[in-house]
Amino acid sequence: MKLIVGLGNPGSQYNRTRHNIGFEVIDLLSDRFQSPLNQTKFKGLYTIAHVDGEKVLLLKPLTYMNLSGESIRPIMDYYDIAVEDLLIVYDDLDLPVGKIRLRQKGSAGGHNGIKSTIAHVGTQQFNRIRIGIGRPVNGMSVPDYVLGKFSKEEWGSLQPALEASVNACEEWMKKPFLEVMNEFN
DSSP, X not given: OEEEEEOOOOSGGGTTBGGGHHHHHHHHHHHHTTOOOOEEETTEEEEEEEETTEEEEEEEEXXXXXXXXXXXXXXXXXXXXXXXXXXXXXXXXXXXXXXXEEESOOOOTTOHHHHHHHHHHSOSOOEEEEXXXXXXXXXXOHHHHHTSBOOHHXXXXXXXXXXXXXXXXXXXXXXXXXHHHHHHO
16 A cells, blocks of 8 residues: 655645645545545645555645644554655745656755654655645745745746656656656656
8 A cells, every 4th residue: 555645734824835735735636546535644734645556645644734744653553554645746946836846755854844754654755746836935934934825936836846756756657766757857
């Protein structure tokens, strides 16, 4: 069984904000796999989808970004999911809007949701898809920027990255993550 987690913040006020790009990918996967996110447990909203004969959990932690690991660790423990079967999808300030980068390990890079995940999972060695949201301009603070909504132009340029991220997640059902990285990076 695999676990794909999209990081974000719960509540309609955070819909389509930069920090919630992970939630967007989970929603798209849920639609593609025809498996609605309708279970609430482990401090998160999740579903178990069946893809090509394999089970995959899709999870949106409802803990707010900074405490994401509090949702991820318990669901991993309950379903006995190994760290190599974990994939986290999240926003990245250091990538331009619409650019994606797949990695098998790495530091939190200042991302509080990843800091929490590392603290609770106990390692930096987990698969991830980082989706670029760019950096703030005109003196805007980082918190205001990541909690801000995408402009219409940004949202449009983000669509290929969302589609590529969903496709990468789906490919991970069929092949090792290293091969998926080589295909999508």
